[in-house]
Amino acid sequence: MTISYLSRVSRRISFELTNLSQSIWIIMTKNIWFLRIFYNTRDSEAIVTFRTWFFQKVLGFNRKAYWPVHFTSTISGYKNMYVGIGSAPGLAPGCYIQGVGKIYIGNYVGIGPNVGLLSGTHQVFDLTKYKPGTIKIGNYCWIGMNSVILPNVELGDFTIVQAHSLVKDSFKDSYCVIGGNPATLIKRFPPESYHLFVKYTYEYEYHGYIQKSKFEKYRIRNLSL
Amino acid sequence: MMNETILEQLNKIFIEVLDNPSIILFVSTTANDIDEWDSLSNIELIVAIEKKFKIKFTSNDIEKWNNIYDIINTITVKYSR
Numbered sequence: 551m552t553i554s555y556l557s558r559v560s561r562r563i564s565f566e567l568t569n570l571s572q573s574i575w576i577i578m579t580k581n582i583w584f585l586r587i588f589y590n591t592r593d594s595e596a597i598v599t600f601r602t603w604f605f606q607k608v609l610g611f612n613r614k615a616y617w618p619v620h621f622t623s624t625i626s627g628y629k630n631m632y633v634g635i636g637s638a639p640g641l642a643p644g645c646y647i648q649g650v651g652k653i654y655i656g657n658y659v660g661i662g663p664n665v666g667l668l669s670g671t672h673q674v675f676d677l678t679k680y681k682p683g684t685i686k687i688g689n690y691c692w693i694g695m696n697s698v699i700l701p702n703v704e705l706g707d708f709t710i711v712q713a714h715s716l717v718k719d720s721f722k723d724s725y726c727v728i729g730g731n732p733a734t735l736i737k738r739f740p741p742e743s744y745h746l747f748v749k750y751t752y753e754y755e756y757h758g759y760i761q762k763s764k765f766e767k768y769r770i771r772n773l774s775l
Numbered sequence: 776m777m778n779e780t781i782l783e784q785l786n787k788i789f790i791e792v793l794d795n796p797s798i799i800l801f802v803s804t805t806a807n808d809i810d811e812w813d814s815l816s817n818i819e820l821i822v823a824i825e826k827k828f829k830i831k832f833t834s835n836d837i838e839k840w841n842n843i844y845d846i847i848n849t850i851t852v853k854y855s856r
């Protein structure tokens with residue numbers, strides 16, 4: 551036996567072990583009912599991993615939020631937020647989602663790191679009082695890294711927000727690219743190209759941790775929307 | 776249709792859409808060779824090509840393209856149907 555043979559065998563064994571642990575994790579999460587959330591969201595954008603679940607629900611970073619959140623992000627006022635299927639604001643690190651006003655986020659929205667969603671401002675002459683507004687983001691939007699969305703902004707479906715942009719005004723037209731400081735319309739896609747945009751759906755539909763069928767009950771009981 | 780006639784027609788479309796009369800397309804041309812061809816003007820090009828040849832692409836087709844040769848290939852496949 552040479553050393554190269556031994557190293558090859560050990561590498562093979564470690565590879566098999568990692569494969570084995572992965573397949574055990576998949577089989578376990580598929581068949582045990584309270585672990586199904588890990589199995590059902592494994593292919594989605596709003597993926598619930600054991601790490602995010604442990605940091606959020608056990609260690610208690612943003613424990614009350616009903617969707618998976620990274621431990622460096624901050625969610626304040628989750629009761630004022632509607633989060634659609636397959637989208638998770640704050641799953642990327644460093645986000646700040648402020649729920650003084652209302653926030654409505656559509657289905658399948660991708661939100662990058664360090665994004666700020668500010669739904670309320672202070673009154674100009676009395677900084678102890680808040681001035682709530684609303685933010686509405688349509689379906690299949692894409693918000694780039696480091697961009698900030700200010701209150702009373704409405705974005706249509708398939709809006710792409712460039713990285714590092716400050717969105718001050720509403721862009722209700724769908725299928726466009728906006729960006730800059732303050733954000734301006736950079737490109738509107740022609741109607742002939744709408745068939746290129748894929749309206750994908752997931753097999754298992756979850757609003758964060760909550761199934762779609764149970765979400766209406768949860769919304770009535772817990773959220774102020 | 777022959778590949779060369781498709782290439783000539785594509786060249787006309789590129790000159791019109793990108794507004795640059797000095798564009799000369801080859802089979803091996805990529806997006807890096809033409810300055811005006813970015814991801815935003817790409818959509819306008821695709822719409823113009825679809826209108827010209829009266830075909831429809833899918834997003835999977837567009838993701839697979841690397842150079843002009845791939846575009847000509849998908850056009851010939853779709854046009855013959």
